[in-house]
Amino acid sequence: MPKLKREDWYHIAQKVNWTFSYVSHEEVFPKEIVGETQVPIEAWEEWDEPYKMTYREYVDIQRDKDGGAYAVKSALSKAKITNKLGDGWNNILKMHYGALAVLEWHAGIAEARMARFGLDSAWRNTAVFGSLDEVRHGQMQLYFPHELVREDIQFDWAHKAMHTEEWVSVAARATFDDMFSATNAIDVAVGLPYAFETGFTNLQFLGMAADAMNVGDYNFSSLISSIQTDESRHAQIGEATLQVMMKHDKEKAQEIVDRMFWKAWRLFGVMTGISMDYYSPLKHRSMSFKEFMDEWIINQFMQNIESVGLDKPWFWDQFMYEQDHISHSLQMGIYFWRPTVWWKPVAGMGIEERQWLSEKYPDWEENYGPYWDTIIQNYQNGAVEKTLPETLPVLCSCCNLPICIPDAKTGKVEVKTITYEGQKKHFCSDPCQWIFERNPQRYAGQKTIVDRFLAGEVQPPTVPGLLNYMSLSEHEMGYDPENGAWALQYNKDKNLVI
């Protein structure tokens, strides 16, 4: 190898800013696409990423990583492992690929936005690697599930989901459009790599890889752990940007972190919460979602924000309260509305699973047991139609998820309604209302699925019409793979076995 070490020459390549004289700085970096802060222009030249890598190292290491991950896939392709893992685990795969494969590729566009409009050359350069990483993640997470479409058409949604008006897709896009797809460079730098990647996905991917290994899905495990190693590198864009902002505009930094931490939490609750507490096969569950949050996410996040000098988000009480609720509320919603998703929502409500839920969440039986008892009763009475929807839920105008999570102050689901420029807007929580109200011009024109339904955009205005609008054919729409058979194991007279 050549003799000079990275640290000998790296700064020469990394600091290549210059002062424009044929055009103004503002013309090269327009504020609508760069974002606005109190940070003086020259202060951005202090931007410094803690973990450095050269192009030469990058292509070498990444080539090796791909070699490993693709070799595992190639070896396991013929084994058809996915078929044998059961509907619960397959749901996790379908949800994961559908909601993340194409979106991660889109995160590459956001990285490119920073690579162009980041206010220091080191920031821009680091984002070039970030953009390549996201191309990698998008491409791998399309390549791996691609062969599965032959066996199960729902895997088509790895590619298709984000092109549809399916409601989970709309909710995911509402969050990620805000976080990175239509977001100025400064907001991307704090929202995506810090609030989301450092806050949630970096650790989530570690957890998921371990779960996949437990279940025996070595393919997915190797894929996810390979991706995670990239995340931890490019996520540092967030902290490096915050280090500069904290000196000059802490308020702005705090505001972006709070906003995007909340939105990330909402989506994380659906995806990971339900996966861990309901879809993951019971015998392979190592911890509940709440325990996972406590051990992996919350502690780490507290340390992270403390180390950069940020405060806890103002909605911390509601956030902590929701640890006991988010997965359960949304599981109820998704199970009931199961025709409207691209996987097969299992109830996860066998007797042993229910006991597990009560162990992990002592108030679960009191809060959620009665609702499931009603569903059980309906199945036992042969009234399957009563376990299915006829009407629409109220959706939050911020996160686009059903309003179903209780408020920490009252312990009840509270729909918060405001009127903005003559339009009624409903919110699931104080933080979602706060996000909307601090910048209503950014969100006001977005229509939830219910808004579209009421505006006559869904024709005919019936459940079948809605499914068609969501591009869910009869072969793609979700259903309970046990068709309620799990409900029949409960004692008919008393409902509860326990």
Added chain:
Amino acid sequence: MTTAKPKLRTWSDLAKFKRIPSEYETVTHNLLFNVNGRYELDPNDPVVVWYDKYRDKSAIQAESMDQWNNFRDPHSIVYRKYTELQDERETFIDILFEQNEELRANEKLDQQWLQFLLKAFTPLRFLAHGLQMMASYGAMIAPSSYIINCYHFQAADEMRRIQRISYRTKELQLAYPELGFGEEERHIWESDPMWQPLRKVIELMLTEFDWGKSFIALNLVLKPLLDELVSVKYAELFRLNGDELMAEMLENLYLDTVRSKEWSQDLSKLILEINPNNQAVLTETIAKWHPLVMEGITALAPAFEELPDIKMPFAEVLKDITNKYDTFLEDSELTLSKIS
């Protein structure tokens, strides 16, 4: 009514082509889902408006945005192919540097050549960073995933060039600490008359936000002309002046330029094919930037005719570049005569 369960062999969106797609298509096809203002945000949000104005309503027009999904990178580069290809190129350059270190450890470069390197070679990293920023802009603004990925790789290629030049800059700094390598280049880039016309082009081009026009300006004018000068012609100049190893490095970096030229030519053809009215935009945009870029290139004449010991007549350098550019345009189904 129950319909027969469809059998898929690939994404439903690719099944319409009625053939087994390549890995390239499987992981590149139609990934961009927010064209035509399809954002879950208010349509008047400034960033949403930016994409509407500069991408969806670009001067380069298609009947439908989906037509941009007809583009194919002639090299079908996917991420894992890119890292493999570039790892090999970088290994080659590593070997060059190793040889350089072993064979020329005690060599003293003459002052005249050192002045050439400081004034005309090591400042290139600033110029290339401008090209990198523009390529990244292409990656954030292009209207199809097939095009966007080409830009991502092009931006990374520019970074590769910057880092290799920077490595050499550090070697020179260590060997000749008094000359200002690694320190003076920003000042030279900002004020030396030889660089100013090029810096002007870069700065002006950085403010061209329309995706179609920025593609034409960067990939059909600036990059093919400039890289011919600072890779191919510089390589000749280095070789003439006894710097074989740096000549080989520049030629290796030029392989990246060739890849950029090839996909750009194919995209140029698609632009013409999609809508004949795009011909006028192509012609006008090339006509706008061509003289400015030529002015920038011409200002580098002292790098060939004054600074080095063994010189190259700049008129011939220019002639070669111009001829090669004419061929490039012809292969893109464009000609300078149409333009002028």
